[in-house]
Amino acid sequence: xxxxxxxxxxxxxxxxxxxxxxxxxxxxxxxxxxxxxxxxxxxxxxxxxxxxxxxxxxxxxxxxxxxxxxxxxxxxxxxxxxxxxxxxxxxxxxxxxxxxxxxxxx
Amino acid sequence: xxxxxxxxxxxxxxxxxxxxxxxxxxxxxxxxxxxxxxxxxxxxxxxxxxxxxxxxxxxxxxxxxxxxxxxxxxxxxxxxxxxxxxxxxxxxxxxxxxxxxxxxxxxxxxxxxxxxxxxxxxxxxxxxxxxxxxxxxxxxxxxxxxxxxxxxxxxxxxxxxxxxxxxxxxxxx
Numbered sequence: 001x002x003x004x005x006x007x008x009x010x011x012x013x014x015x016x017x018x019x020x021x022x023x024x025x026x027x028x029x030x031x032x033x034x035x036x037x038x039x040x041x042x043x044x045x046x047x048x049x050x051x052x053x054x055x056x057x058x059x060x061x062x063x064x065x066x067x068x069x070x071x072x073x074x075x076x077x078x079x080x081x082x083x084x085x086x087x088x089x090x091x092x093x094x095x096x097x098x099x100x101x102x103x104x105x106x
Numbered sequence: 107x108x109x110x111x112x113x114x115x116x117x118x119x120x121x122x123x124x125x126x127x128x129x130x131x132x133x134x135x136x137x138x139x140x141x142x143x144x145x146x147x148x149x150x151x152x153x154x155x156x157x158x159x160x161x162x163x164x165x166x167x168x169x170x171x172x173x174x175x176x177x178x179x180x181x182x183x184x185x186x187x188x189x190x191x192x193x194x195x196x197x198x199x200x201x202x203x204x205x206x207x208x209x210x211x212x213x214x215x216x217x218x219x220x221x222x223x224x225x226x227x228x229x230x231x232x233x234x235x236x237x238x239x240x241x242x243x244x245x246x247x248x249x250x251x252x253x254x255x256x257x258x259x260x261x262x263x264x265x266x267x268x269x270x271x272x273x274x275x276x277x278x279x
Contacts, residue, residue, distance in 0.1 A: 034262035056177045057263065074177065094170050095266025096273060 026050055029100070031059045031072065031092070036100040044105045045085050052077045060093045061100075069093075131247040132196065138186050139193035140202070141244065141257060144236050145175040145182070147206040148229075154210060155225045164222045167274050171229070171267065178260055185256055219278075226275045233268035237261060 024046045030037050032054040043049065053059050053072035061070040067088055072078050085106040092098040132140065148171055155168035186193055209228060216224050240261045248254040 033259050034266065056181060057174050092266070094174070094270060095263060096269040097262065097266045 024048065028052060029061070029102075031055060031098065034095055034098055036061075036092075036098050038100070040101045040103065042103045042105065043082055045082055047082050047104075048079055049082060049102075050077055050079050058094060059098065061090050062093045064089045064091065132198070132244070133194070134248060134250050134253055135191050135194035136196045136198070137244050137248050137257070138182060138191060138253065139195055139199050140239075141260065142179055142182050142193060143199040143202055144239075145179040147202060148232065149175045149179075150206070151210060151213070151225070151228070151232075154213060158213075158217065159222050159225065160218055161222045161278065163274050163277060164226060167226070167229070167270060170270070174263055174267065178256075178263060181256060181259075185252055189250060189252065191250075191253075223275075223278055226271055226278060229271040230268060230275055233264050233271060237264050237268060240264070 023044075025043070026048045027041055027043050028050045029041065030052045034055065034057075051061055051070055051072050053074060053076055056074045058074055059072050061068065061072070063069065065086070065088060067084050067086070068080060068090070070078055070080055082102075082104050085104045088102045088104060090100060090102060152168040152171035152175070156165060156172070159165045159168060213221060213224055213228070240257055245254060245257045245261065248257055
């Protein structure tokens with residue numbers, strides 16, 4: 001009985017532990033032909049963003065509010081974890097006509 | 107300065123106007139040559155800026171220009187090779203190169219902040235002119251779909267450079 005009980009607790013804990021990483025999602029943002037897509041994406045604090053640069057040009061994802069400034073070499077993927085909530089407009093410093101929005105929930 | 111600033115710019119506008127007036131469209135081999143030449147001109151100007159500029163944002167901008175224009179021109183070379191097209195020299199390319207050489211000589215005489223300002227101002231005007239030529243003449247005239255698509259990517263990247271140059275110019279004031 002007691003054994004069964006603790007097993008259940010352990011199982012619940014394990015399931016719980018496995019469920020935690022599932023909350024942190026991975027979001028992909030693609031830069032291709034000087035276009036950022038999706039142009040607007042929702043995420044949560046703790047989520048990982050995969051910044052995928054498919055161009056032969058270097059790009060950046062630079063937050064207007066200074067929250068992040070990611071540089072992506074040509075044909076490379078860079079990952080970053082979102083640490084702060086807010087609606088963040090970002091752009092490429094090298095090609096400021098590339099713009100998008102990241103909505104980060106707490 | 108602003109009068110002389112746009113030597114290459116004027117050449118591009120003249121070419122656009124003249125070609126449109128005659129209804130004479132440049133051929134794909136000519137378009138490839140003009141686009142490549144326009145890139146080389148900006149790389150040469152940027153290399154001068156890397157050695158002469160004193161402002162770090164201006165230097166960084168020039169480094170971006172070398173990197174991007176070399177990447178575009180590499181794509182252009184790969185494409186003409188694939189399409190078995192030989193870029194053909196033409197009056198527009200010649201005029202552009204001549205004007206650019208004059209501009210380079212003019213900028214070479216400047217130094218310090220005056221040079222930085224003149225270089226960035228010319229970059230704004232030059233990209234604006236190239237973008238105008240791409241939009242009104244080169245892209246509509248290109249018959250090969252892959253060439254057209256590369257020119258369209260070029261247009262987006264040069265529009266980005268124009269904005270970037272405008273930002274740098276605004277910071278210099």
